[in-house]
Amino acid sequence: MKFKKLGRYRTGGTDDHMQLGVPPPRTPDGRVYRFSPNENAHPRHFVIGPVAAEVPLTDGLRARMKLEPRSRQCVCPYTGAVGTDDDFLHPEDRDAAIEVVKHAAMQDVEDAIVGMLTSAFGGRTSRKGPISISMKLARGAPPPAPRFARRDLMRELVCDHCGRDYGVFAIGLFCPDCGAPNLRLHFAREAELVGNQASMAEALTDSKEELAYRLLGNAHEDVLTAFEATMKTVYLYGKVQAGIETRPKVGNDFQNVEKSGRRFAELGLDPFDSLAEPEMAALELNIQKRHIIGHNLSVIDDKFAVQAADARIGETVQLVGDDIRTFAAICQKVVDGLDAWLGGSPSPTISRQPLLLTIKEPQMAPDDPRGLMGLDLQLSLLARRIALWAVEQDAEGMRDSVDGDTLRDAFSESSEQELGEAIAELSVDSLVEVSHAMGSDVTSFRPNLELYLTFDGIAFGTDPLVDARTLAEMALACEYSVDVEALFKATGWTLRRFNPSIEYVASQLSNDRVSRYHGTSLAVDSFFLIDEDRVVLKRFIKRLKG
Incomplete structure (x- = not known):
């Protein structure tokens, strides 16, 4: 028995004992889920995508890496644990692979049974003996292959050391590809979003002053929230590296400069040593300002009035977009120092402006303006264009047959052989069911549901x-x-x-x-x-x- 559909996933072995490799499901942006083998990672899952930016590798960058980029290994972004790609395979993706293999095997079995019956009867009637037997095979379209949707994670980054695109749920300390510390990059992304919030508030008219103040307050709070989470994450990582496996109870210590300093002193580290005296004062003032906004409805109390010379008790604390940006910049300076501690040396990218890498825009070929070649398929561009055209022609989604002559008119620039082979590609991948129309050399076909599941997103959004x-x-x-x-x-x-x-x-x-x-x-x-x-x-x- 031949396993044609199952054979698509064959990576080795024999016909009787195949070695199979099933590609894992991807998010809409082409990322693959990964799951850290380190049980102490919080959380354990993340995604890793393609290389999104060209970064010339220097000795300074390599010195901070755990791995050579593009190896078949992976780094847990939360704990720095290193393992093979297989070690980081998401458990649900194993289940997905099994479902895909089962579906392909069942299709091969069905094809074999239909083939045997067709050979035995050929659609004819047997009249030998007193009983006549006739066989007519009517076969519907094959059920669609299992699909496993993936949704991208919320914090998207591009490593400024190796250019790898990835996403994490929480604060990511390391790039999952090269293992370089990406802490400062992570906070810079937060600062960028906060800057955007401040700009939105500043663009509002005087009639929306209350809304503008609320947006500025949220932006200010987001700076401290991100700063606190970053400090806490690095501290807990440091404790683990020091051999303390249990997670210390820290409460809200990292919302306070003095308490934060004492915590990091346990690791022999002063996170604020890079700050000048005015910067330190501004940091303490903004942290206290956050408490006023969050817990006192923005009304100045006597404690805050002591810290801010121009503050008056009972008045509303002032919020200015540039002050929020300055607050974020001071926090970034502290995070840069923590990033240097993680990597054993300051990042060579500190002087790079802007800090965040720009993801390369996909280069659309002139003959592929819809980006069809970005789909993870084994089809030629012509086959993909025919598939997209077919789903766009169907006004009601009833999978009506496509006439060969109509297809030929729509793709008149392609030869009969090119069209025939393109449709054969779609048929081999179970995207269409083919039939040959009388008087035409071009194959007619009826779309399978799989075709719509694959191409409707591009066709209709x-x-x-x-x-x-x-x-x-x-x-x-x-x-x-x-x-x-x-x-x-x-x-x-x-x-x-x-x-x-x-x-x-x-x-x-x-x-x-x-x-x-x-x-x-x-x-x-x-x-x-x-x-x-x-x-x-x-x-x-x-x-x-x-």
Whole structure:
């Protein structure tokens, strides 16, 4: 038996004992989830993407790295633990790989059974003996392959040492590719966002003075929140490196300069030694200002009045955008020192302006303005263009057949052979079902649902996976029978958006509980849910949530 579909993932071995390699799911921006093998990492998961910026490697940069960039190893951004890429494989991605392999194997088995029956009967009638047997094979489109959605994380960075794009949930100390300390880069990203908030507030008119003050207050608070979290993270990391595995209780010590200094003295480190006296005074004043804003409704009390010479008790504390930026810059200077402590030397990028690297904009080829080659597929550009064209032609998402002559007119610049091979690529990857139209050398085809799940995002800017998750949640709210037309009306979506997503939901269920009527505008008319189906849909939703 030949395993053609399973063979796509073959990396070695024999036909009887294949070694398989399944690429992990990616986020919409092309990142891969990673999961730290270090149980003490908080949190343990992060994402790593492609190289996003060109950084010439120097001896100074390499001296701060744990690994040579682009190796098959990874660094935990939270703890600095080093391991192989396999060590950092996310547990859910292992499950995803198993589902993909199971689906491919089942498709190969189905193909083998259909092939054997076709060879045995060939669609003919057997008249030998008193009983005649006829065989007619009617095969529907294959169910779509399992899909595992991924959503990007909230803090996106590009390492200023090796140019790697990655994302973390919490404060990231190290780049997961090269292992260089990225602490100062992380805080700089926070400072950039705070600067944007201040600029938004300054742009408001006098009639929105209260809103402007509220935005400035939030920006000021965000500086201290980020500063406190950064200081705490480095301190806890330092304690672990000193052999103290338990996490000390620090409370809000890092909202206070004096208490912060005592904490870091335990590590033989003074985090404020780079600050001049006026900078130190400004830091203490702004920390106290944060307490006034957050806990005293911005009204100055006697304690704050002592620290600020121009402050008057009972008045509202003043907030100016430039003061917030100065506060962030002083905090950045402290963080730069902590970053140098982590790396054993100051970062050579300290003098770089601006600090944050600009991610390279993808270079769109003139013949690929929609960025189709960015999709993680094995298709040629022509096959991708045909796929995109096909889903755009379908006004209602009913997967109507595409006539070969119509296709030839739309792609008249391509030869018959080029078109035929491009469609064959789509067929081999189970994106379409092919048939040969009479009198035409160009293959006609009917799109499979997989085609819509893959290309609808580029075609229409909507995500059928997110839509399918929404519809599955709506279906679970029904007791037994699901009225698909009622779901359609409740969403307010177009038919083109609705049909592929509801069909994807229905593909998770047994066919005998799904009703499809010809002549209607809905891909699915209704379906019934038993307890088993509810379990299946709940797992389906979990998978799509990533």
